[in-house]
Amino acid sequence: MTIRPIYWQDEAVMILDQRLLPGKLVYLPCRDMRRVIHCIKTLAVRGAPAIGVAAAMGLVLAARAIKADDPAKFRAALARRAQVMAQARPTAVNLAWACGQMLETARAAEGEVSAIVEALYHKSQRMLEDDIAINQAMGRHGAALVPHGATILTHCNAGALATGGYGTxxxxxxxxxxAGKNPSVIADETRPLLQGARLTAWEMVQENIPVRVAPDSAVGVIMSRGMVDLVVVGADRIAMNGDVANKVGTFNVALQAQRHGVPFYVAAPLSTIDPGAKSADDIPIEERAAVEITKLGGRAIAAPGAGAINFAFDVTPNDLVTAIITEVGVLRPPYEKSLAQAKANEKIQGAGR
Structure with missing residues (x-):
């Protein structure tokens, strides 16, 4: 099954509503930027690369709605809308990166406003196609690290649903x-929204890859019994020293992996590496509503009157990360050097295109 989390259909951005999976497969047609932002904030679309693509497409919808004939006024109006889009979720750097890419496209495009809007549309489609190609390249580099018959433990969902397609x-x-290596997957459930149980398990079933769901709290005992050969997770933002922000609970998995001698890999595109973040101290951590903790499926599971702590992400320190798998290869410590070199090469290649 080819999973399409987001795509253009005529004048609408079609977003697969991940809140309803695995029970229902429903696409939400978005015809204005506000609708896309709502989908991002409410996790109808989630995962750093997918959010970036959604943001780019949302800005196309915004561009089409701008009433301006003068290109300079149009670009100024688009920049204001991009600022709003970039604030939809603070931790995933791909969101701001995508907004920057779209504004750069608008600045570079020549001609009337209609030509700029058309250039923005084609840029958003290229970003979707490029994301899939990047993920496939990342997969090939990562597959080389997977022994035959290995069991991979993963946290949250970093598959096709979290990207333009294919997955990190x-x-x-x-x-x-x-590649014929016959891997299997252990998906920890990923409280509080159960992205592992709901989404990762669903994807693996579609792909006919054996998958088992485990409680988050069972990661230690699972590793202590030798049931995991390697951990592979995604990332929402990577600092230049190799600190990794990902779904809350990732830090716990990394600690268990270190304790039990299990390699801990992060798979993420170069766009997730943030040159503006030197370390974890520069990464904002989103906090979400208490209701995600105190209720499940609309029913109260916590005592009435109880508060909640609901960090959406945590940061795994770089010394717990065995390597970072990217589209250009596997980056290893010291990350200050390997990440800086990769980003420098990316910038040179981008300038040459």
Whole structure:
């Protein structure tokens, strides 16, 4: 099954509503930027690369709605809308990166406003196509690290649903399966919204890759019994020293992996590496509503009157990260050097295009 989390259909951005999976497969047609922002904030679309693509497409919708004939006024109005879009979720750097890419496209485009809007549309489509190609390249690099018959433990969902398609962490599992390595996956449930149980398990079933769901709290005992060969997770932002922000609970998995001698890999595109973040101290951590903790499926599971602590992400320190799998290869410590070199090369290649 080809999973399409987001795509253009005529004048609308079609977003697969991940809140309803695995029970229902429903696409939400978005015809204005506000609708896209709502989908991002409410997690109808989630995962750093997917959010970036959604942001780019949302800005196309915004561009089409701007009433301006003068290109300079149009670009100024688009920049204001991009500022709003960039604030939809603070931790995933791909969101701001995508907004920057779209504004750069608008600045570079020549001609009337209609030509700029058309250039923005084509840029958003290229970003979707490029994301899939990047994930496939990442998967090939990561598959080389997967032993035959290995069991991969992953946290949250970093598959096709979290990207333009194919996946980052789950892209490694898919590529390993395509290479005939017969991997299997353990998906921890990923409280409080159960992205592992709901989404990762669903994706692996679609791909015919054996998958088992485990409680988050069972990661230690699972590793202590030798049931995991490697951990592969995604990332929402990576600092230049290799500190990794990802779904809350990732830090706990990394600590268990270190304790039990299990390699801990992060699979993420170069766009997730943030040159503006030197370390974890520069990464904002989103806090979400208490209701995500105190209720499940609309029903109260906590005592009435109880508060909640609901950090959406945590940061895994760089010394717990065995390597970072990217589209250009596997980056290893010291990350200050390997990440800086990769980003420098990316900038040179981008300037040459």
């Amino acid at each position: 962490a789950l892209g490694v599992a898919r590529a390993a399966a395509e």
